[in-house]
Amino acid sequence: MTKQDKSSPIRIPMPLRYGINLALIVGLWAVFLALIQNGIITNYWNGILIMVGINMILATSLNVATGYLGQLPLGHAGFMAVGAYAGGIFMKSTPAADLIAEGNTAAALPYVLAALLISALIAGVFGLIIGIPALRLKGDYLAIITLGFGEIIRVVLTNIDNVLGFKFTYGAAGLKRIPKFSTFTLVFVCVVLCCGMIHMLMKSRHGRAILSIRENEIAAESVGMPVTFYKTLAFVFSAMLAGVAGCLYAGYLGSLYPSTFKFMKSIEILVMVVLGGMGSMLGSILSAGVLTVLPELLRSVADYRMVAYSLVLVLMMIFRPKGLLGGYDFSMSRLLEKVLNALFRRQPKNKQEGGAADERAEE
Amino acid sequence: MDWLSLAFSQIVNGLQAGSVYALVALGYSMVYGIILLLNFAHGDIIMVGAYTAFYAMTAFHLHPVVSVVLAVLVSTALGVFVEKVAYTPLRSAPRLSLLITAIGISFLLENGAQLLFGADTKSMDPMVRGGIRLGTTTVSFAAIITIIVSVIAMAALSLLVRRTKLGKAMRAVSEDMGAAQLMGISLNKTISFTFAVGSALAGIGSVLYLCAYPQASPTMGSMLGLKAFVAAVLGGIGSIPGAMLGGFAIGLLEAIVSAVGLSEWKDGVVFAVLIVVLLVKPTGILGKKITEKV
Numbered sequence: 001m002t003k004q005d006k007s008s009p010i011r012i013p014m015p016l017r018y019g020i021n022l023a024l025i026v027g028l029w030a031v032f033l034a035l036i037q038n039g040i041i042t043n044y045w046n047g048i049l050i051m052v053g054i055n056m057i058l059a060t061s062l063n064v065a066t067g068y069l070g071q072l073p074l075g076h077a078g079f080m081a082v083g084a085y086a087g088g089i090f091m092k093s094t095p096a097a098d099l100i101a102e103g104n105t106a107a108a109l110p111y112v113l114a115a116l117l118i119s120a121l122i123a124g125v126f127g128l129i130i131g132i133p134a135l136r137l138k139g140d141y142l143a144i145i146t147l148g149f150g151e152i153i154r155v156v157l158t159n160i161d162n163v164l165g166f167k168f169t170y171g172a173a174g175l176k177r178i179p180k181f182s183t184f185t186l187v188f189v190c191v192v193l194c195c196g197m198i199h200m201l202m203k204s205r206h207g208r209a210i211l212s213i214r215e216n217e218i219a220a221e222s223v224g225m226p227v228t229f230y231k232t233l234a235f236v237f238s239a240m241l242a243g244v245a246g247c248l249y250a251g252y253l254g255s256l257y258p259s260t261f262k263f264m265k266s267i268e269i270l271v272m273v274v275l276g277g278m279g280s281m282l283g284s285i286l287s288a289g290v291l292t293v294l295p296e297l298l299r300s301v302a303d304y305r306m307v308a309y310s311l312v313l314v315l316m317m318i319f320r321p322k323g324l325l326g327g328y329d330f331s332m333s334r335l336l337e338k339v340l341n342a343l344f345r346r347q348p349k350n351k352q353e354g355g356a357a358d359e360r361a362e363e
Numbered sequence: 364m365d366w367l368s369l370a371f372s373q374i375v376n377g378l379q380a381g382s383v384y385a386l387v388a389l390g391y392s393m394v395y396g397i398i399l400l401l402n403f404a405h406g407d408i409i410m411v412g413a414y415t416a417f418y419a420m421t422a423f424h425l426h427p428v429v430s431v432v433l434a435v436l437v438s439t440a441l442g443v444f445v446e447k448v449a450y451t452p453l454r455s456a457p458r459l460s461l462l463i464t465a466i467g468i469s470f471l472l473e474n475g476a477q478l479l480f481g482a483d484t485k486s487m488d489p490m491v492r493g494g495i496r497l498g499t500t501t502v503s504f505a506a507i508i509t510i511i512v513s514v515i516a517m518a519a520l521s522l523l524v525r526r527t528k529l530g531k532a533m534r535a536v537s538e539d540m541g542a543a544q545l546m547g548i549s550l551n552k553t554i555s556f557t558f559a560v561g562s563a564l565a566g567i568g569s570v571l572y573l574c575a576y577p578q579a580s581p582t583m584g585s586m587l588g589l590k591a592f593v594a595a596v597l598g599g600i601g602s603i604p605g606a607m608l609g610g611f612a613i614g615l616l617e618a619i620v621s622a623v624g625l626s627e628w629k630d631g632v633v634f635a636v637l638i639v640v641l642l643v644k645p646t647g648i649l650g651k652k653i654t655e656k657v
Contacts, residue, residue: 072459074466133642140401140462144592145641148634151589155631263585267470274463306474313467317460318452 010340017333024332029188036184046184050252052292053187054245057194059272059284061241064198066270067279068207069234070214072143075130075150076242077265081157081258082126083119083243085169088178088250090115097179105183112181116190116247123243124236126153131235135228150266157258174257175250182251190248194241195281201237210234214279264306271309274316277323282330368500373618379506379575381614382513386568387591388598388606389520390561396537396601397557399458403465404445406588407472408562412438412569413579414480421487435566442562443555451551469585476581484580491574505574516567517607520560524603529556537601586630590617593637599650608648 012020032049035041041049062076091097096111134145161171169175201207209230212220221227250256272291276283295305316323387409394402415437419430449468453461494503524530532553535543544550572587573579590613598609613633620632640647 070459072462133638137641137645140395140399140458141596141641141645143462144401144589144596145638147589148593148637152631152634155628159627159631264470267466270463270466303478306470307478310467310470310474314449314464314471317456317464317467318449321456321460 010337010344012333012337020336021332025192029185032184032188047252048293048296049184050182050187050248052289053184053191054182054248054252055269055272055288055292056191056285057241057245057248058269059276059288060195060198060281061238061245062269063273063276063278063281063284064201064210064234064241065238066273067277067284068202068210068214069231069238071135071231071235072270073134073146073235073238074143074263074266074270075146075148075153076238076269077261077263078146078150078153079123079127079239079242080246080249080265081153081256081261083123083246084250084256084261085157085175085246086122086243087115087119087247088175088256089168090118091179091181091251092175092177096181097177100179100181105181108179108181112186112251115181115251116244119243119247120240121243123246124240127236127239128232131232131239135231135235147263147266150261150263154258154261157261169258172258174255176255178250178254178256180251180254182248187248187252190244194244195285198237198241198281206230206233268309271313274323275312277325277328280323280325280328282328283323283325287324365499369622371497372500372502373622374615375502375506377615377618378611379509379614380617381611382510383568383571383575383587383610384591384594384613385607385610386513386516386564386571387588388595388610389517389603390565391588391592391595392598392600392603392606393533393557393561395595397533397554398450398454400450400461400465401592402561403462403588404468404472405442405561405565406584406586406591407469407476408438408442408445408565408584409569409572409587410476410579410581410584411441411472412566413573413583414476414485416570416573417485417487417579420490421485427490431570434570435563438566438569439559439563442558442565446555446558451554469588473581473585480579480581482581484578486578487573489574489577509571509574512567512571516564517603520564521603523560529553533557590630590633593633596637596647597640599647602647602649605647605649 032041036046058076058080062073065071065073065076091111094111094114096108096115099105099108099111130146130149134142134149137145157169158172161168202210209220209225210233212225213227213230217227268291272288273284275291276285276287291309295302298305387405390405390408391402394400394405412434416430416434419425419433420427425433445468449464450461453464489505491503491505491508494501494505495507524533532543532548533556535546535548536550536553540550543553572583591610594609594613595606596609597612598605598607613636616636617629617633620626620629625632
């Protein structure tokens with residue numbers, strides 16, 4: 001024990017870990033903002049950055065249900081659609097449109113926050129309605145029932161106006177002239193908050209319970225875990241975040257069409273999760289970024305995009321079913337500790353589970 | 364008298380669509396029964412079969428019968444090929460991986476077809492014309508042929524599964540894969556054979572679909588496949604008579620929904636039926652209850 005001073009590895013204490021991560025996030029945001037304001041990041045690329053952020057939220061939220069809970073919901077686009085329409089209709093009905101048109105974004109902020117909250121809540125309610133019956137089933141049945149619900153949401157969005165007889169979703173013609181409230185900063189903050197919330201959930205005892213259901217549902221149930229409760233919790237949480245992403249999407253494009261939220265969209269999100277590695281947040285974030293930016297760079301071969309996506313799915317499952325990163329999650333503090341230890345030549349005795357937040361990964 | 368003839372023609376329409384669903388549902392049901400895989404790519408095999416028949420008749424001017432045989436052969440070969448390339452390497456993998464692979468194959472076929480043949484719908488002259496007048500309504504020959512062919516195919520399948528050695532092997536593998544292997548049944552052969560039979564039925568289904576709606580598009584298989592899957596679940600997945608029953612039920616249901624003027628809601632209603640079935644009786648009408656072992 002006397003040797004402890006020399007041989008024990010350097011560890012960064014807990015509050016400092018969060019401090020480092022927070023500083024890095026703020027720094028990252030400042031760098032991007034400066035680049036946007038100086039015009040180095042053009043308007044076109046600013047839009048792509050916003051789409052990257054939205055896809056990051058979608059991928060990480062699906063990762064909660066697929067990677068951590070171990071189920072395969074195929075209706076994620078449905079929740080996104082619910083969030084998008086809820087946010088879009090709310091924003092259209094408030095005076096926020098005029099405020100944003102005048103450039104008075106600060107005054108519109110409460111409305112934007114309310115829209116995000118409403119989207120999350122309504123998508124969460126839909127997640128609950130769908131989740132309670134769907135989660136009674138397993139595997140393939142769960143996949144097909146969520147697919148069915150996703151399609152029903154789309155059919156309803158397309159046809160509800162004809163039935164009710166008033167202008168609500170505007171059917172296939174599309175919901176237009178939604179105020180464009182999604183700025184880079186708003187999306188950035190949302191991505192950070194979403195990833196932070198997922199991280200905190202997964203590190204808590206509730207998160208451990210969700211992981212135990214993935215590993216062995218029967219064993220989890222037999223040690224007294226309320227399996228149904230945790231399955232529903234993870235599913236609703238995932239749906240709520242998808243709703244937030246949908247709301248940001250509505251505020252970015254300004255118009256919504258039911259045909260956007262087809263089964264294909266759900267599969268696109270699934271590809272992001274599978275490629276990055278089911279159960280790895282960093283994997284979802286990175287692959288969402290790459291799979292959003294890459295098609296923009298490769299416009300000339302855009303026709304082959306979906307073929308490539310589907311090939312990626314099949315090849316990944318056959319050759320590397322855990323995804324590119326597997327279950328690996330990045331921790332800035334762990335990396336710093338390693339560097340420090342290497343610098344001062346201290347060999348860590350046993351591998352420490354890095355408990356630090358990896359919000360750093362939100363780039 | 365008018366509503367009676369309307370009802371009659373809607374029932375015939377429903378039976379015609381239902382027999383296509385039933386043929387496709389059989390493929391789903393057999394594959395699910397044997398390796399517990401929801402073969403998402405099954406619907407897209409129909410699409411490939413339809414394109415084969417379409418090009419054989421329009422571009423190469425082959426005789427319809429030759430084209431039909433060609434379509435069935437191509438579908439069968441494709442089904443077995445997909446099984447060998449994509450599903451066999453994953454036989455011991457988790458179910459989730461297998462399911463994602465199936466989705467991947469389905470999208471690969473759809474988007475591949477879109478690249479090869481274009482995204483537009485290709486129309487052709489109807490293969491079968493005319494019909495029989497029955498009182499005030501006309502029953503088209505296409506409907507009669509569809510119903511007769513599918514009934515023959517289903518009868519042949521029942522005989523195959525019940526009376527032949529391969530059918531016995533299929534039933535054994537679906538009951539207990541390990542025990543069947545110990546009894547000297549070749550798993551690979553049996554599973555490939557199941558895929559071949561299922562895909563051949565899908566090929567027949569594709570030709571019958573072309574009889575009813577003489578057009579082919581890259582995405583025609585996905586919705587048809589999903590509805591056929593609903594039919595298989597409704598009848599009880601893994602059960603052959605159940606798949607037939609479910610197919611006809613879904614076809615008739617669609618005809619009824621269209622007849623009351625809600626044809627835009629058709630897809631929604633079919634999926635609603637699926638959800639109700641899964642909640643009320645997840646084993647379907649004729650399915651067996653499976654108790655899960657710890």
